[in-house]
Amino acid sequence: MATKIRLQRHGRKGYAYYPIVVADSRAPRDGKFIERIGSYNPNTNPATISLDFDRALYWVEVGAQPTDTVRSILSKEGVLLMKHLRGGVKKGAFNEEEAQRRFDAWKSARDKEASAFQAKQDAKAAEDAKARFEAEAEKNRLKGEAVAKKKAEKLAAEEAAAKAALEAETAETEEAAAE
Numbered sequence: 001m002a003t004k005i006r007l008q009r010h011g012r013k014g015y016a017y018y019p020i021v022v023a024d025s026r027a028p029r030d031g032k033f034i035e036r037i038g039s040y041n042p043n044t045n046p047a048t049i050s051l052d053f054d055r056a057l058y059w060v061e062v063g064a065q066p067t068d069t070v071r072s073i074l075s076k077e078g079v080l081l082m083k084h085l086r087g088g089v090k091k092g093a094f095n096e097e098e099a100q101r102r103f104d105a106w107k108s109a110r111d112k113e114a115s116a117f118q119a120k121q122d123a124k125a126a127e128d129a130k131a132r133f134e135a136e137a138e139k140n141r142l143k144g145e146a147v148a149k150k151k152a153e154k155l156a157a158e159e160a161a162a163k164a165a166l167e168a169e170t171a172e173t174e175e176a177a178a179e
Helices: 053-061 069-078 079-091 096-178
Strands: 003-007 011-012 013-024 035-041 048-051
Touching: 003 053, 011 069, 013 053, 048 069, 053 069, 053 079, 069 079, 079 096
Parallel strands: none
Antiparallel strands: 003 013, 011 013, 013 035, 035 048
């Protein structure tokens, strides 16, 4: 039986997530499968991948063929590297401890790179938030100045009207006193 490691599509339209399954190559995409070995959610940033490393390694070693997308996922998680290193151990190129040491070194370098990328993304998000805050503060300051100017103009107009009314009243009283 030819087996494939592939993605099944789940979720709603426009918001899919994918279980990673081992299935007979003749089975439908979302149909019967042999074993579920993980999941892939591209909707998060960065994409969330959960994988049963040992079972994925087992299936790759016994000949299950991953699809292109799953091959990429397995490569990012180190399953294909571990298969390669185990092949070297079987051929006698190096021992099991050396293979594990190489894998651990690769894994730590990958984790360091991922954490650096995440830190860069967080710094960029914080910088963007600060810039938005400063732009909003400037906008509010300008709006406040415009409102203060408008209130001052209105107050000046009211004072001028009151002064004109007072002058008119004074002129009337003077006319009445002169008559």
